[in-house]
Amino acid sequence: MSKENKSLKDLQHSIIQFRNERNWQQFHKLKDLLLGLNIEAGELNELFLWKDDKEIESVDKVKTADELADIFIFLTYISEHFNIDLGEAIEKKIEKNAKKYPVDKAFGSNKKYTEL
Amino acid sequence: MSKENKSLKDLQHSIIQFRNERNWQQFHKLKDLLLGLNIEAGELNELFLWKDDKEIESVDKVKTADELADIFIFLTYISEHFNIDLGEAIEKKIEKNAKKYPVDKAFGSNKKYTEL
């Protein structure tokens, strides 16, 4: 099994298929999907709370990977709700960010584009 | 430009390249990346606050797409921080969820696997 070239769409398709097989669409109201996203972000945060740089690096990578995946799953549900092409959205956002943060102005700066 | 088969890895590579060109790695401490993820989730939430089902559907799709992309960008930064293969993490999480939520027990249920 080569994971190297897995497309975003294929991953999202697997997630939606998993859901539909369980007939969970009925529960997937948008505001619940948003709450779910916040919950998963909180669970990711919790892995690192109070930890210093060294302790952060010894947190179980599998747990971290699982939480990141959970966040992606909710991203997928929300994209699907609005029929948004997430891959396209990401590419367009990178283009927009490139205009907001041109290399010559943004290089090495932690300022927001409104303050550059 | 075909977006159909864009791989997750390629999208993530573009994001990291964008960052490195601006020399922002120095600011990307893990706890800031986590805060960033929470901030973007909050901005996504804000698009839908107080809105009923009908109003939700008339929210600007481009704004929604942008916020989803922002969340993906932070997911990518965090994955990269730990050298986690996000695509692999997603596939493994789907497999784990399939064991936690077998179709015959989870079909049409909104219960947590611990309560099934």
Next chain:
Amino acid sequence: MSKENKSLKDLQHSIIQFRNERNWQQFHKLKDLLLGLNIEAGELNELFLWKDDKEIESVDKVKTADELADIFIFLTYISEHFNIDLGEAIEKKIEKNAKKYPVDKAFGSNKKYTEL
């Protein structure tokens, strides 16, 4: 024990005293306090995920109360970090909101003040 007239300051004082007795200040870096707040908000959200209006009302009130208290505890830690008088902040915010949302314009509207 009368709880009726417990002042905000007294409650906050108890929280800070509890912390200091355990010598936890050393861990209470601001970004951890922010992460903690997000975590607790996520835990509160989780109590209600996927639930409809009727199910929401049968969620264990003690669990809800505990999560609300946890959020208040982190609010207190963050206030204390910056030496902010939370009670005063609340009163000033109500005054500001009264200007942003005058009754005659905001009555019965779910719009942001920028759109009123």
Next chain:
Amino acid sequence: MSKENKSLKDLQHSIIQFRNERNWQQFHKLKDLLLGLNIEAGELNELFLWKDDKEIESVDKVKTADELADIFIFLTYISEHFNIDLGEAIEKKIEKNAKKYPVDKAFGSNKKYTEL
């Protein structure tokens, strides 16, 4: 105006009165209140993103105080929704925490009570 002894209940009463005068109860469905709490937590986070310890201390205190107040406002709305006495909840939570984290075991430790 003495703010020293303002009770939690009085502050909460002012918040609810403000809302009722604007007839906003109709929008205050629980899941929106939860989303609102997440949004405000995100806005608080945003004040400190990418900032180092020194930059954190020069963030505008009034902005920080406003965000803390906004979080308290949503805490109040959620408490009111369930008719929860927040002051009592806080006192009870401190008592529970005292049992979970006895001083002799928890002193100077950043561990969760389950690991003490």
